[in-house]
Amino acid sequence: MTDTSPSPAEDPNPGASGGPDRQARAGSALAAWQRDFWLCLGFFTRLPVKAVDGSLSDAVRAFPLAGLIVGLIGALIYYLAILIDLSPLLAALLAVAATGIVTGALHEDGWADVCDALGARGGVEKRLEILRDSRLGSYGGLALIFATAIKVSALAALGAPELVAGALVATHALARGVLPLVMSRMGLARSEGLAAQAGRPSVTAANWSLAIALIIAVIAIAPVAALVALLAALAATWLIAKLAQKKFGGYTGDVLGAVEQVAEMAILINLVTLI
Template sequence: MTGRLAEEGRLVLLAVQFLTRLPLPFAPGYTPERMGHAMRYFPLVGLAIGGGLAAVYALSALVFPPVVAALLAVAAGVRLTGALHEDGLADMADGLGGGATRERALEIMRDSRIGSYGAVTLGLVLALKVAALAGLGAAAAGALVGAHGLSRLSTLALSAALPYARAEGKAVFASVGLGPMGWPIALAGGAAALLVLMATAGIVAAVTALIAAVLVTLWLGRMMRRRLGGQTGDGLGAAQQLGETAILLELLAWA
């Protein structure tokens, strides 16, 4: 039992190491299989990330107007995560926008440079998130916690539903599976995020936000299957960003 708990603790640290730029006191021991199992903790780590950003928003709102507090919270998220998912969204937009064939799209997505499709898409998504948070006002802090936790389920759903589109790559671990008790742990994190949204915006708003995130995930998954033949790390990052944005916008619609 002690060994099992120690391993779960290392998996949590792997998830933190992957999703953030926080310095860890020791290396938790990366392997593709263990990283795949660590994905079960993505929603819980997302909750923690959202909590940090909620604190930034709440403290900033004491001094600045809501739009400035929202900008600072979004900027803090980009810094904390190293723009991991934002980079995936931009690469995905460039690949699907500029690649006429599957092979060309995947080639574009490997390019570290950002193109016009990626720049426009990323700018619009960041602007929508800032505008939604500013519009939510006092509810923005709770929305950040819930949206960051719940949107990480989108990446897990797509990694389980779609094969990996490349023969090899950095995100090949996403096809490994969550391991024993993986989905119950992941869904518990998602349920906790949904409860936060219910407490923040009400049951109806939270459920419709969940539905919006599901619809966005289904749409993106269908597009990745049709255009790429499966999922990639960039696609999973795009799913998180679009899911988070859909949740925030739906909450704003009910505010």
């Protein structure tokens, strides 16, 4: 009698081949995304999230996702303020305040320190010394006032809660999505500090961050507006990066904060003209 049973080398059901392996890989990928998300959310915000182990440089693809959460919180505060009949200006002020509170004013602090350092007399070492100084100077104070005023005025000009919500989500996602570009392509200004501890991401990871930020922006606002917002964010990033290279010899954590803040302002100013 001829044996017609399939040999061990033959798979009677090719579609099922590798099923457990694919599921294991999918589960591993999902776990990696979750780890990156919680790591970035814990770093960029003061929200009570679970602590996870990992390197921030390996999690940069999730930077825009943390920005998405911050933008949604600001949008919720704006909507509630309009719901109780507050003016768009006051609602915008509360929304910007909420985003500052939820992030611990992390980026605002960097923006102020960079402006103080740029306004100082002296060479690179003097400027880096001022960057380390936690005290707020006159240049930093003015920088915070104008940055807040620009963001609040832009959101108030948009007015409608749905427009403000889209603008906040797109702005915070894109402004954080561009940070890995600086981290992956610029040298450090000093070997210690927050930026040095964060590590250097790969160019591929930085590109993932930018792509995810753009996808979020396209969903949040019109595609054309999202593209213009991305270009505005990239222009802001290039400007601060060039200035940091000239004045500090590279980037620091404060420089990254300045990039984020200038990107926010540039995006919102452009969105006012487009939405």
